[in-house]
Amino acid sequence: MDIKIQVTNPTRRSVTVTIPAATVAASEKEVLKGFTREAALPGFRPGKAPEALVRQKYGKNIAEEISQRLLAQGYDRIKEEKSFTVYTLADVQKDESVQGADVVIRYEVDVLPEFKTPDWQSIKIAKEVVTVTDAEVAEHLQKLLQQRARFEKTEAAAAKGDYVRLSYTGTVDGQAVKEVDAEAGPLGSSESAWEEAGSESEVVAVPAIAKAIIGLKAGDTAKAEQAYGADATREALRGKTVQYALTVAEVRCKEIPAVDEAFCKSVGVKDEADLRDQLRKGITGTKEQAAETARREKALDAL
Numbered sequence: 255m256d257i258k259i260q261v262t263n264p265t266r267r268s269v270t271v272t273i274p275a276a277t278v279a280a281s282e283k284e285v286l287k288g289f290t291r292e293a294a295l296p297g298f299r300p301g302k303a304p305e306a307l308v309r310q311k312y313g314k315n316i317a318e319e320i321s322q323r324l325l326a327q328g329y330d331r332i333k334e335e336k337s338f339t340v341y342t343l344a345d346v347q348k349d350e351s352v353q354g355a356d357v358v359i360r361y362e363v364d365v366l367p368e369f370k371t372p373d374w375q376s377i378k379i380a381k382e383v384v385t386v387t388d389a390e391v392a393e394h395l396q397k398l399l400q401q402r403a404r405f406e407k408t409e410a411a412a413a414k415g416d417y418v419r420l421s422y423t424g425t426v427d428g429q430a431v432k433e434v435d436a437e438a439g440p441l442g443s444s445e446s447a448w449e450e451a452g453s454e455s456e457v458v459a460v461p462a463i464a465k466a467i468i469g470l471k472a473g474d475t476a477k478a479e480q481a482y483g484a485d486a487t488r489e490a491l492r493g494k495t496v497q498y499a500l501t502v503a504e505v506r507c508k509e510i511p512a513v514d515e516a517f518c519k520s521v522g523v524k525d526e527a528d529l530r531d532q533l534r535k536g537i538t539g540t541k542e543q544a545a546e547t548a549r550r551e552k553a554l555d556a557l
Contacts, residue, residue, distance in 0.1 A: 255331050259338075265367050267338060271328035273357045278324065285319045321348065328359045338365040377556045382545040386537045394533045395513075402517070405506035411469045412505045414452035418467045421445050422500035424460075424480075426491065435490035446503070463498055470502045 256272040286305060289312050295303040309316065325346060333340050345362040405417050412418050423443040424431040431442030440447065440459040453464045466478035478498040482491040511517050513526045523529040 255328070257331060257335070259335070262362075265341075265364055266344070267363050267365055269332050269335075269361045269363060271331055271359045271361065273324055273328060273359070275354055275356050277327070278320075278351070278357050279354075281323050281327070282316075282320050285316055285323065289316055289319075317351075321351075324348070324357055325359060329361065332361060332363060340364075341366050372557045374553075374557060377553055379549050379552050379556070381549065384538055384541040384545055386534050386541065390537055391530050391533050394537060395530065398521070398533070399510050399513070402520075403508045403510050406509050408505050408507045409472065410505065410507065411471050412451040412467055412502075413507065414468055415508050416451045417506045417508075418449050418451055418470065418502055419504040419506075420447060420449065420463075420467065420500050420502045422447070422460075422463060422478075422498050424496040424498045426494050426496045431491070431496060435488050438488050438491070441488055441491060441496075460496075460498065463500060466498075466500065467502065470505070472502055472504050474502045476500055476502075 255274065255277065258270040258272075260268040260270075262268050286308065290303060290305060290308045291301045293303050293308050293312065294300060295307055295311060298304075298307075325348065329343060329346075341364045343361065344364050347360045349358045349360075351357055408416075421444060424438075424441065426434055431438050435442065449458070449464050449467060451464065451468045454461070458464050460478070460480050462478040462480035466476050470476055478500060479495060480498065481495045482488075482493065484492050486492045486494075513529065515525075518525055518529055521529065523532055
């Protein structure tokens with residue numbers, strides 16, 4: 255089996271494999287024998303049908319089977335090549351077969367690039383000593399308490415961080431926003447929306463409303479003014495200032511849970527000391543993982 259290799263680029267080879275006619279004939283004979291053995295033709299017992307009838311009945315299937323065998327044989331020969339290591343087969347083209355002639359197959363294969371291993375044993379990257387302070391533990395405890403906070407209905411005025419249910423409508427240049435832009439959605443109005451008082455999050459639809467509801471109680475009304483820049487999501491509002499009239503329906507204040515027996519039980523610890531210990535372990539693990547990642551990156555940079 256003849257093989258010719260052309261270097262396309264450092265990671266691609268064009269390989270032409272010529273399979274001798276004798277090998278092709280042997281494959282054809284073996285495939286035909288297999289079809290004859292399994293062929294079910296009227297008037298003949300399995301394995302007894304004439305080859306001519308088998309070819310006539312299963313000619314297309316036989317040709318496909320022979321082609322697949324030859325393609326596989328050629329690819330196996332390429333993988334035996336010592337001058338490169340095949341990573342994957344990118345493409346294959348087979349010339350039209352002629353009875354009694356050699357078969358030529360052209361393969362495009364991706365190969366592993368040549369790589370010289372650097373002197374990695376001489377590289378020494380010190381392992382960082384990880385420490386966790388009491389302040390970090392306290393910060394993570396506060397985050398956990400914030401996550402477990404409950405919002406209870408109150409008649410008191412909304413403070414920053416409380417949630418307020420309200421309705422509002424916006425007008426621009428004397429017209430209702432929804433008349434100017436029917437698809438403005440929450441930028442135009444809402445019959446019932448929950449807003450976090452004083453929130454500066456990017457997901458807040460109208461920041462001016464979130465700011466205006468601080469200090470309001472259920473039943474209060476207020477006004478807010480929002481200026482939209484040239485990059486506003488709604489084209490009709492770009493460069494415009496919208497006046498919002500809002501009415502508060504309900505205020506829910508944030509209640510941070512106490513670190514008591516019930517709370518500790520809910521998070522699966524014995525007491526506050528155990529909770530702080532578990533938080534410290536978690537922070538330590540995160541820091542150690544980050545330090546190890548940084549250490550690996552430094553080692554790669556050194557290589």
